[in-house]
Amino acid sequence: MNLDPRTPSLVWSLVPVVSLMALLALAYVLFGEEAAGGANQIALLFSALIAVFVGGLHGYSWTEMSEAARDSVMTGVGAVFILLAVGSLIGTWAMSGTLMAMVYWGLKILSPDYFYFTVVLISAALALCIGSSWTVVGTLGIGLMGISQQMALDPVITAGAVISGAYFGDKSSPLSDATNLATAAAGADLYSHIVETLWTSVPTLLVTLLVFWSLGQPGDFDASGITGGIAANYNVGILPFLPLVLVLGLAVLRYPPFVTIFLGALSGGVIAIIVAPGNVIALAGDPDLPVALAMIKGVWTAMADGNVSASGYDVLDRFLSRGGMSSMLVTVWLILTALAFGGVVEKIGVLDRLLAPVLAAANTAGRLISALVVAAIGTNALASDQYIAIVLPGRIFQKAFKKLNLAPVVLSRAVGDSATVTSALVPWNSCGAYMAATLGVATVSYAPYAVFNLLNPLVTIAFAFAGFRMIARRDGAAEPEGQA
Template structure:
């Protein structure tokens, strides 16, 4: 402790310069471009993590040059990663859920019924609407993607449809519902940071969000009619293979019901999803004992230990089906906490970089030119959206993007007489929905991990997440739906100016006065 205090006394903290903030950012852009060029979609399985970690080290070196201590820089990185531990535990819970749901027949039942009932022409539209309805009800895009989203991607694979497009439909519906739900963490956070009434915020979002989802549904309808299913599980023989392996009936959907009920009762997502995973394991023992025995394949153990080991293995490393039919085995295998390790690796390296960039004040310095050029309400809207998207890319976390953007521009909106719900809407139209399009953002990494489709693959097909920010920028350019209030009214800025520019990096993690917490 004495050494740390003496180190702080000896070093003089200098304010960051713009060119210094650009050094780690330019390095990251070049490194990511090289990683994608060399490895393509496989870049997220290691090369991107290396690029992020090297960029974090470079940012720390520049910060050290400006007077920040090694201990403080290290703490900033660690604290930033620590802020995502809740997300990491959710990821592990989803991995366990997918493993037990595969073994219990939950996903097999949804896939079997979906393949038999759903018309491929309307699949993408149906998937979007279903995810939107459930997300509005439970208020969590992550819960929807990690449960019904997994099953819908499996159904698309069984129908011979594009899993990347199916993932895009799941994400579009999940994010629409998440945005419009009063139970959503991001909806409450955006309103709280901007100082807006929650329901005024939701009504304000309808101006951009409803047209966005209608256009999205129209695109999916056209693509559905033009789809040419191939290579799917579309024959009675292959469907019979599923029914021969699993006991297909409505009882296998109990784990899904468990998750929905727990989510509606506002149980934290990790516990709701983990409850669904345990329900899937218990159901596998009751309804699919032969499946569990075949999976464990160890005659030396008695029945109770075989059942226990089967559930344990499914939660840890995932379930592997063995029907002898490749398409069926691919459909019904996967999951396990182990399958999420690469996603966790990506989140850790991204947030370490974002934490150091925030602590050193580099993020604030990069945003400063946008704030200074805000000369009108239209410019304020455009600058807010650009900042939010940029922070999603650089900071790697949607909550940080929402908090920093809101606190940087809230005073500008107040001075110009723009209603706080207009600011909160612009933040959600850009920060919330684009987070899932960035591979190293915690949301993009999560979606890719649970849906088993790379971010680069589903990115072109998550139409709602492209169209919504595009419409918000069009509205900004033409001054549409910019609600006004009396100049000087509105909530005071949430964070002190100094904290945003690097004097206290942890202050950027503060939550709104209503007590909502990411």
């Protein structure tokens, strides 16, 4: 690896990394799961300043580092807008009864005995079809969380099941931006990559399903009281499902995620006006306004500040009083500070320096892929962005994979098995922050139950040490057709 002459030494490179880990640990000790509400952001900014200090000592100018931080933040603007759109969607879907209709029919169809198992399957199938874990979590995932709460099941386990299924589909779908990025970074063929990634993803999914089947809670559960209360207060027919159908249809047609989700939010407001005009007018909170303007204000309020439910059913009101763009601002703050830190450490060569000795020692397929997995997880933690964690290791490790005569598809599969899935396990990563904010469960809480995300990197390492699907490179061919 050719390093910039100004790249800090290994010891200096560890300074901002160790500082960040120490400050984040201290934030958790002092604030617990509330650390994401502001303490983690302070830790990230302070660590970014430490990185700037280290860079300055090694010849990097303030202008260079500030531009790197700015450029890194710009890469997350798309994620920020998606997050804001999801906030609006939650607000209008709560007001329109879309979430409640999903809960109602979920209670009618599903059983606690196999609920977690079914959540994984449904989330995996939908993500495979539309290629977006974020869309699955931000739509179907929210409804599944509501169903689990009404069944008195553990929302933490449910969140882990949703994320496990969503990431299987995301990393295995040709429609996924993460999948396409992994193949591009490694120089592999997309459809060869899909075939190869199934070799590691399917066994991981089967083990995941067994785990969640064992976590089922057998016993009698009478949902008639809850479903009766829902049916008496909310429309549970076809109309409330139209926003969900619209979102899924636009996702399949490959409309941009922000456009898809924001239109889903607007459609939720329209449906609320049709099926629950009283809720809309009540949320507007201005009896002097003409009805038409009150309707507009109510939808506007739900999109900006979320819905407030006052049905008299305490459990339902707690579930439906949520959403709005404003509810996502703390998460946006976390993403921006994390990306600023990641931009600085990438610019001054911290990641390159830390990876150099790892690459030097990776002289077998098992060691090389283990090193890649560690690098991808580390980049997810340091750069705080899934896309950076996919692209950087994919590029940096290309020469090492070529040296060991391993095909590009082996590299792309390993990147998908590590960088893509572990992004949701880091609280300050844009993916981890999104999942926590959308599902209402802290990343550190659901992470132990994100079984697929935890196991997939281990499976790809096991394959490497066993020599299974370590396809040889074929010079001059776009992609080899290797055997185990």
